[in-house]
Amino acid sequence: MNYQPSGHDFVVENPAQQKFFVNREVFVSPDVFEREKRAIFDRCWVYVGHGSELKNPGDFKTRPVAGRPVIFCRDREGTVRALINCCRHRGALVCREREGNARQFYCMYHGWTYHPDGRLKSVPGEDAYGGTFDKSEMGLVPVPRLDHYRDFYFANFDAEAVDLATYLGKAKDYIDLVIDQSPSGRMQIISGTQEYDIRANWKLLVENSVDDYHLVSTHSTWLNYMRNSGVNVTPPKGELLPTRGFGKDLGNGHLTTDNPNYRGRPVAKWISVYGEDAKADIDAMRNELVARLGSARAARVADTNRNLAIFPNLVINDGSSVTVRHFYPVAPDRMHVTAWALGPVEETEAQRARRLHAFLTFYGPGGFATPDDVAALEAAQLGFAAWREVPWSDLSRGMGKARDEQLATDEGHLRVFWRKWNEMMEGRP
Amino acid sequence: MNEMLAATVSRAEVEDLFYHEADLLDSWRLDEWLDLLTEDAAYYVPPNDRPDADARYTLFTIADDMVRLRERIIRLKDPNCHAEYPQSRTRRMIGNVRVTGSEGDLICAAANFIVHRFRYNDLDRVFVGHYRYKLKRQGGRLKIAERRAILDAQELGQLGSVSFIL
Numbered sequence: 001m002n003y004q005p006s007g008h009d010f011v012v013e014n015p016a017q018q019k020f021f022v023n024r025e026v027f028v029s030p031d032v033f034e035r036e037k038r039a040i041f042d043r044c045w046v047y048v049g050h051g052s053e054l055k056n057p058g059d060f061k062t063r064p065v066a067g068r069p070v071i072f073c074r075d076r077e078g079t080v081r082a083l084i085n086c087c088r089h090r091g092a093l094v095c096r097e098r099e100g101n102a103r104q105f106y107c108m109y110h111g112w113t114y115h116p117d118g119r120l121k122s123v124p125g126e127d128a129y130g131g132t133f134d135k136s137e138m139g140l141v142p143v144p145r146l147d148h149y150r151d152f153y154f155a156n157f158d159a160e161a162v163d164l165a166t167y168l169g170k171a172k173d174y175i176d177l178v179i180d181q182s183p184s185g186r187m188q189i190i191s192g193t194q195e196y197d198i199r200a201n202w203k204l205l206v207e208n209s210v211d212d213y214h215l216v217s218t219h220s221t222w223l224n225y226m227r228n229s230g231v232n233v234t235p236p237k238g239e240l241l242p243t244r245g246f247g248k249d250l251g252n253g254h255l256t257t258d259n260p261n262y263r264g265r266p267v268a269k270w271i272s273v274y275g276e277d278a279k280a281d282i283d284a285m286r287n288e289l290v291a292r293l294g295s296a297r298a299a300r301v302a303d304t305n306r307n308l309a310i311f312p313n314l315v316i317n318d319g320s321s322v323t324v325r326h327f328y329p330v331a332p333d334r335m336h337v338t339a340w341a342l343g344p345v346e347e348t349e350a351q352r353a354r355r356l357h358a359f360l361t362f363y364g365p366g367g368f369a370t371p372d373d374v375a376a377l378e379a380a381q382l383g384f385a386a387w388r389e390v391p392w393s394d395l396s397r398g399m400g401k402a403r404d405e406q407l408a409t410d411e412g413h414l415r416v417f418w419r420k421w422n423e424m425m426e427g428r429p
Numbered sequence: 430m431n432e433m434l435a436a437t438v439s440r441a442e443v444e445d446l447f448y449h450e451a452d453l454l455d456s457w458r459l460d461e462w463l464d465l466l467t468e469d470a471a472y473y474v475p476p477n478d479r480p481d482a483d484a485r486y487t488l489f490t491i492a493d494d495m496v497r498l499r500e501r502i503i504r505l506k507d508p509n510c511h512a513e514y515p516q517s518r519t520r521r522m523i524g525n526v527r528v529t530g531s532e533g534d535l536i537c538a539a540a541n542f543i544v545h546r547f548r549y550n551d552l553d554r555v556f557v558g559h560y561r562y563k564l565k566r567q568g569g570r571l572k573i574a575e576r577r578a579i580l581d582a583q584e585l586g587q588l589g590s591v592s593f594i595l
Contacts (some may be wrong), residue, residue: 192476192488195584221504341488353485366491371512371590
């Protein structure tokens with residue numbers, strides 16, 4: 001008889017039975033949704049943006065970070081800042097544009113103005129405040145902590161949190177693999193943002209982003225496209241996928257897939273979709289990698305695909321293109337997704353076009369795969385209406401195998417996320 | 430602009446083409462729709478934050494050449510295209526049709542659209558925007574060489590996926 005858990009825990013792990021369950025209440029509960037904001041999003045390093053989005057002094061982007069309105073900007077001295085977009089006087093947004101270049105931020109309510117570094121610049125009728133008013137203490141409030149790793153900027157609303165480098169831990173190695181594609185070590189966010197809602201709980205997208213088990217059933221039409229384009233996507237006998245890859249625990253709730261590439265890489269693994277014309281160009285990029293990094297590291301960069309999930313809500317997919325995608329819950333059953341393409345700054349027009357073409361074939365709201373992921377997540381969310389009668393999601397694949405034997409089609413790496421999630425929700429350090 | 434070329438097509442002829450196209454798409458007659466396109470046609474949905482961008486340098490929502498567009502239709506007809514199975518019901522309102530000029534041997538035309546999309550277990554999602562077309566006269570028929578569907582929404586947001594032909 002199959003083991004079924006009892007009790008009220010959200011995450012149930014039973015090694016003896018080789019079972020791991022998550023209670024579906026975590027996907028529907030307004031109480032869990034509220035508690036996650038404080039227990040997770042206010043304590044973790046959450047993604048803000050990439051330094052390349054702010055090319056010049058005064059450049060800014062406004063975006064929500066952990067539910068707060070934030071101005072992500074580069075001040076006149078070139079320092080990157082994340083300022084809470086909220087006037088010190090009566091609270092209105094001081095910047096209501098999506099992006100731009102600002103000499104100052106001007107609150108349209110009563111006319112207070114702030115420098116791009118946050119300092120309060122001027123207050124109409126300042127004399128009415130008497131002698132106790134100190135402008136130097138009334139600047140825009142920065143997020144409590146802001147730091148970056150290789151131009152990926154993160155904020156933390158917990159002033160006591162560990163530093164970003166410690167937090168990222170072994171995930172840094174996988175970010176390094178992404179950056180190593182660029183000869184100068186500089187990657188950039190490519191213009192054009194994909195922003196869309198999914199009517200499903202945000203944690204489902206963490207699972208989905210790294211879950212290779214669903215590829216054949218959810219994405220058969222994409223596999224057909226690859227096959228029609230001359231790419232061999234037929235799994236060897238006894239395998240679920242064309243190549244055998246692994247799911248890895250990177251510590252601190254971070255995890256990744258690590259798969260031998262079969263679906264092509266703009267840097268630098270040719271497939272027939274790119275066309276014969278691209279072969280020489282991709283060979284040259286491969287040679288540059290080998291000369292710069294040595295053949296072993298070059299193969300690591302160019303012959304593996306990695307979907308990296310940084311706890312709690314940032315995913316970097318480095319494969320047929322590079323996507324940077326983060327998502328934030330707006331309700332128990334709805335998340336808001338923001339995704340960008342990332343590429344080496346040196347790319348030629350042809351290389352960039354190839355990268356974007358590959359991105360769009362699979363990813364995004366008009367791709368051949370992402371809309372089916374969205375459909376799967378929304379179908380799961382609809383099913384969760386019966387969470388009381390059918391309470392447990394099963395994430396037991398690969399239980400009983402050693403840690404370094406967990407396949408990307410197993411669920412060992414998904415369990416890494418859930419253990420961390422549970423630990424933080426229970427208030428353990 | 431080649432005034433002479435633009436003058437070879439009437440608004441009524443362009444309207445007939447757009448209305449016919451809308452009917453084919455709403456009734457999921459996708460192979461017949463493909464037949465309205467030239468052999469080297471392109472279909473674009475620019476990103477909401479860069480409506481005027483060029484797909485060579487910018488991440489679009491959709492940027493199909495004819496090879497990928499044919500593959501998109503193969504996908505849309507497959508019951509394993511989960512985002513469109515069961516298929517959406519759509520209803521397109523096309524208005525403000527204008528012949529706007531020409532580029533080389535292409536006639537430029539524009540129209541506004543409202544596309545209502547209804548799905549299983551889902552609310553009405555309303556896609557509002559405008560089309561920019563490049564049309565080509567081939568063997569007496571007016572064909573579509575390029576269609577660009579530009580959404581007015583600041584972001585896709587609650588519209589979700591663009592998994593049907595917009």
